[in-house]
Amino acid sequence: MTEFEIQRNLRAMNAPRMPGRDLWPAIAARIEAGESAPHATRRRWLPLAAAAGTVLAIAGSLLFVTLRDHTGGPIESDDYAMATQFQRITPQEARDEALRSGQDPRLAGANIVIDAAHSELQQALEQHPDAVFLVSLLNRTNAQRMKIEQLGAKAG
């Protein structure tokens, strides 16, 4: 098959395709079971999204600070305090929790903030599943989580 034929056949795949069975009875049953009639959720997700965005920004700052700390840079204690205060825990509590769970205590604050951001974004996305920017924010939290994990692995 030539490149042209592949492209032509790929474009031809963009056709509606009915499910093999009627899905409506199952959909109707789930709707009726949930009693989730259409309701005005307009903009209700915005405060959540804004909060999640703020948490993500803090997480980014905290990760940056943690990275600098890891590479021998000065500790930005104000940023760290701000991030942990947002979660209403002290740095000492974060370190204790990290030690209990076997994590690197230097990364505990960043992990907590990332978890909070992820949770809030998931909640916002459930309320507004077609919001593209929420998916992007969620992906950014996942990327930052991976950076933290990689950093933890490098630190041993």
Add this chain to the structure above:
Amino acid sequence: MPLPMTEAPRTQPAPSQDADAELVRRAATGEMRAFEALYRRHAGRVHGAVWRLSGMNEARAEELTQEAFIRAWQKLASFRFESAFSTWLHRLAVNVALMDLRARDPEDAVESDVLEAASEPVIPFCAGERADLEQAVAKLPPRARAVLVLHDVEGWKHEEIGRELGMAVGSSKAQLHRARGLLRTMLGEAS
């Protein structure tokens, strides 16, 4: 009481926007029959999109189709008629499929998936048969398949794909290049 099914066609004509708008208004007040009519009109397009993104997995696609329509019902009040309902619903369904893909596709598994897909020819293969191309697409690693389907089948731009999948435009282009290469390899090896 469900509306009667049509004669199980595999394709549907494009629904008209005016009729959709009227049905959406009625469904938004809680009228289930109107929403059922929307399901009947759009099930083919929604199911087709999630079926391709799920790697032509019929059972998974049926679950995703159901999920997409449940979410659409729940979010109907937030539809503001600024775009066609079909566009809004399609985007919502793609998001549902991509969320599912993300949950099932740890990024660190992609590399091994790529190697595996490249090393396994599609069997049987007869040049020009669409079913064989579908089989090859289904064997692509999930993320590469998503980019290929969204770009080459659904006609999305790299910028849109990057936003939806949370990757840079360059990464989207690289994934597309890789997906096309894998397709050529699989189809070429088998021919």
